[in-house]
Amino acid sequence: MLMSGRPKRRNRIQLLGSYLRRVPVLPGMPIALIVEATNRCNLSCIMCPREQVSAHPQDMSLELFKRIVDDAKGYVQYIDFSFRGEPLLNKNIFQMVAYVKKNGINTSLQTNGLLLGRETGKLLLDAGLDLLTVSLDASSAEIYDKIRPGGDFYRALENTQELIRLNDKNRMTIIAQMVRMAENYSELQAFKNYWKAQKKILVRIKPFSSRAGLVHNDISPL
Secondary structure (H helix, E strand, O other): OOOOOHHHHHHHHHHHHHHHOOOOOOOOOOOEEEOOOEOOOOOOOOOOHHHHOOOOOOEOOHHHHHHHHHHHOOOOOEEEOOOOOOHHHOOOHHHHHHHHHHOOOEEEEEEOOOOOHHHHHHHHHHHOOOEEEEEOOOOOHHHHHHHOOOOOHHHHHHHHHHHHHHOOOOOOEEEEEEEEOOOOHHHHHHHHHHHHHOOOOEEEEEEOOOOOOOOOOOOOOO
16 A cells, blocks of 8 residues: 655655755755665766776665665655666666555666666566666767777667667656767767657756766866
8 A cells, every 4th residue: 555645745845945944954854765776787988987986796685675665655756776887787676666666656767778678678667667768878889889888889779769669658758868078079969869850758968977076078068
């Protein structure tokens, strides 16, 4: 049985009231959580801070994840599974998404698309994932290989297109994403044009972030 939405509404009202009054200490609880399903990744992208952080590779257990959701479901309205790792490397990710949805919380996930495939796409749709962002960062294999060494541009492209076909009833919002950098700035418009021509997918261009100086890159000033 899902909890009543009243505690969540009350929590949002408390947060909003504190913000409007410029109160430095908030009485409410967070309405969104980032839960790192895994810190493992199958790529070493040039703009990712995970290469600069020493951490033992590991996946979050389903048991621990469920305890987090149980503690947070009274006030959290949104859980994102993405941080430093590739969420689809955690074999329990589909059960995790389903458990969050069972508790009336919206979900999102960011992936490099290499592990999507038809079966994975179906499992994510069946689990009830609300938002999936595919980080592609290029409109050509040449630029993609510079930004995402070890990846496969055409595989990521094909997997994304397959997911769009599977999502024929628009159960999931899908976003094609590019992090804007000097390396891919020449392809920005081509990236926009290509994905906007596809149906049932949105396009997001994100500015590069150094993550508090962890990542250094020659950013385009635009």
